[in-house]
């Protein structure tokens with residue numbers, strides 16, 4: 001099992017999760033917030049073409065997550081998994097695409113991978129985040145959540161690797177030029193995770209199998225890779241768990257689990 005990012009942040013997100021068993025390869029794209037051309041260009045950078053994508057799994061309807069998803073899926077005849085709330089929120093955009101509905105607590109089998117959707121507090125219709133497994137290893141993904149919940153901490157327990165939102169530094173957001181309403185939205189209970197919140201989540205969850213944490217969905221205005229990395233490292237208090245930071249332009253290269 002391996003995973004890579006096409007890019008991570010408010011201008012677009014897409015994560016690839018891939019496994020091979022015998023002759024069969026499965027690669028699932030988690031969110032597709034880039035246009036068709038841009039998605040294809042970024043896929044190529046990671047050695048993949050659209051024909052390699054088995055399915056697309058969506059977290060929620062915000063454009064940095066679904067921006068290119070349905071156009072890409074329609075053009076390349078790729079099935080899409082999403083919550084019914086996300087389906088309702090995107091309206092006509094999903095027309096002509098093979099859709100599969102999922103919700104909190106489900107277990108989705110997509111080729112050689114399993115996905116476990118779980119509910120998070122975020123200002124979307126029915127947002128889901130996911131853990132993914134090849135049956136042996138578990139990757140946890142959490143972005144776009146306003147605060148920690150016992151439910152999400154349980155969902156992310158005993159992961160071998162984690163992709164975890166570190167959206168903003170509270171002080172940088174407070175001091176930023178953003179209008180007060182936007183500051184309230186981002187920093188609110190249905191907004192985005194601050195470095196502090198992610199540090200607390202990481203402290204709270206079962207880290208017994210954890211080998212790597214990747215900070216993701218960083219604000220380019222209100223955070224720095226250094227601050228995010230320091231927060232994650234503080235929570236880990238371990239030199240055996242590797243910390244990396246995803247970026248908007250490059251995402252991150254394949255990580256073998």
Ligand SMILES: [Zn+2]
Nearest residue numbers: 010062064144
């Ligand atoms: Zn987002």
Ligand SMILES: [Zn+2]
Nearest residue numbers: 060062122144
């Ligand atoms: Zn969002």
